[in-house]
Amino acid sequence: MNFTPYSMLLDFSIMSGLLFVAQIMRSKIKFLQNYYIPSSLVAGFLGLFGGPQFLNILPFSGKTGSYPYLLVCVLFAGIFLGKQEKFNFKETVNKVGDTFLINMSSEILCFGLxxxxxxxxxxxxxxxxxxxxxxLLPAGFMGGHGYAAAIGGTINTLLDRTDGVIIGQTFATLGLLSGIFGGIICINYATRKGATRLVKSIGSLPEECKTGMIPLEKRQTMGDETIHPMAMDPLAWHIGLILMTTGIGYAIYYAYKPYFPRVEVPLMCVTMIVGVIIQSILNRTGYGTYVDKRIIDRTGSGVTDYLVAFGIATIKLSVVLEFIGPILVLVTVGIAWPCVLVFFVGRRLFRNFWFERSIFIFGYITGVVAVGVTLLRIVDPEMKSGTLSDFGTAYTLQSVVELFIVTLVPVFAVSMGVIPIGAILVAIGIAMLLFCKFKYGSYKMPMDELREGEAEIIATILD
Incomplete structure (x- = not known):
């Protein structure tokens, strides 16, 4: 059957239906609620079992496997669109230097190990x-299905393979499950040991966090109308800006390739760079204020849901079975490091609320930031520990370094070999942790002993 524009329309229509069914399931099934399973994950498995590899009742086209990488290019195009604030390096280092060093080293060591x-x-x-x-292990574990598609696509290009994205999506799926279930196990253990400061046992998050359905009185706006609908629909303005950025990045990528065939800059990074340039131009010309970052981010989150769902639905089980041995070995390494990070590194280096801060990192280096936030909200329901605000400040700098990692590590892994690049990254990660210890100090005390500033914050909750 020939692939036509209607084929793509049908593919996305089917997946939209699966996302709808998955969300209804999330709102009704207690298991999905109690373990905070994302609806996109459920939709992906529905697509996998309903697709040609199992029941073969969903008429997906033969091109669905190419969607994850295309969607991640769209996702990266919008990362810097809408950003207007100026970054202050000195202020960031002084305020959240320890958070940056621990978070950044955890990612570098994720790749290095x-x-x-x-x-x-x-x-x-x-x-x-x-x-x-x-x-591909840290691509999926640390960055979720987005980075898995990005780095998997780069590996495919550099090695002339076709299975890189599939294996990356497999790691991303296993990472999400490890982050959710492994995080719950860590929290249960920590609460029994008195390591959690703000809860004594796994409490219940608000009902809407479990069901996914927000009641009328708790709903918030997704963004502002920055363009008058009489001229252009505000949503079309923002989506158009993202797609325009993606298209320009695509054109640049295929324009330079014939002249520099050995130079591989991943398409998703090209679209991101174009986004930075376009937003800079908009800011300088006074149009930057007409781009609402909340709408851009919500659009990106929507793209991510489809990315995850298509990524899981298009996993080829024959490829997974072919590489099942290496996958299981690598997953063991991928799970071991976050556990060491929580109960050894984070416990000794975080100045306060060490478990709350550590379990957040556990979530996002096994899955995505959303998993980290979910785990954090279980142990810090009112967000009193400062974990999320410190992460947001530190991530301004961290995101730049992270994108260099995503772009360059697969290239160097192919050109230098995985062992040498791994040794370099491990050395950098350990050096950052040692510098953090030297500059901000370390702590050797029982898990349940309060640290500086914690008692005051706990008292405000009791009051």
């Missing part, structure tokens, strides 16, 4: 498997 330890084990135990598969 996967390449050094995971890559070494793959080379030793599975000599016939391409060693660069190790890079």
């Amino acid at each position: 996967a390449c050094l330890v995971g890559g070494g084990l793959v080379i030793l135990l599975f000599p016939n498997v391409f060693s660069e598969i190790a890079v």
Whole structure:
């Protein structure tokens, strides 16, 4: 059957229906609620089991496997659109330097340990498997289905493969499940040991967090109308801006490729750079204020839901079974590091609310930031620990470094080898942790002992 524009329309229509069904399931099924399973994850599994590999009752086209990487290019195009605030490096370092160092090193070590330890084990135990598969573990675990599609696409291009995105999506799915279930286990253990400061047991989040359905009195606006509807619909203005940025990035990528065939700058990074340039132009010309960051972010979140759903629905089980040995070995490495981070690194380096801050990192380096936020809200329902605000400030700088990691690590892994690049990243990550210890101090005390500033914050909750 030929692929036509109607084929793509039908694919997205089917997935939209699955997302609808998944959300209704989330609102009714207690298991999905109690473990905060995202509706996009449920929709993806529905698509997988209803697709050609199982029941074969959903008429997806043969091109659905290409959607995750295309969607991540759209997602990256909007990352910097709508940003108008100026970044103050000195202020950020003084305010949240320890948070930045621990968060950033956790990501760098996520890649480094996967390449050094995971890559070494793959080379030793599975000599016939391409060693660069190790890079796909942190791509999926740390960045979710978005980074998995991005780095998987780069690996496909550099190695002339077709399975990089599929394996990356597999790691992303396993990472999400590990983050959710593993995080709940860590929280249960920490509450029994008295390590949680703001709750004594796993409490109940608001009902809307479980069902996903927000009651009328708690609803908030998604954004402001910055364009008058008589001239142009505000939503069309923002979506058009994102798609325009994506299109320009696509044109630039395929314009330079014939002249520099050996230079590989991932398409998603090109679209992101174009987004930075366009927003800079808008800010300088006075049009930046007409781009509402909330609408851009909500659009990106919507793209992410489709990205996750298509990513899971298009996982080829034959590929997963072919690489099941390396996948299981790498997943073990991927889960071990976040556990060490929570109960060893975070416990000794965070100045206060060490578990709350650590479990947030656990969530986002096994899945996505949304998983980290979900776990954080379980142990810090009123967001009193300062974890999220500190992360938001630190991430302004962290996001820049992160994008260099996503762009360059797969390229160097192919050109240098996974072991050398892994050793370099591990050295950088450890150096950052040592610097954090030297500059901000370390703590050797029982898990349940209060640290500076915690008693005052706890008292405000009791009052």
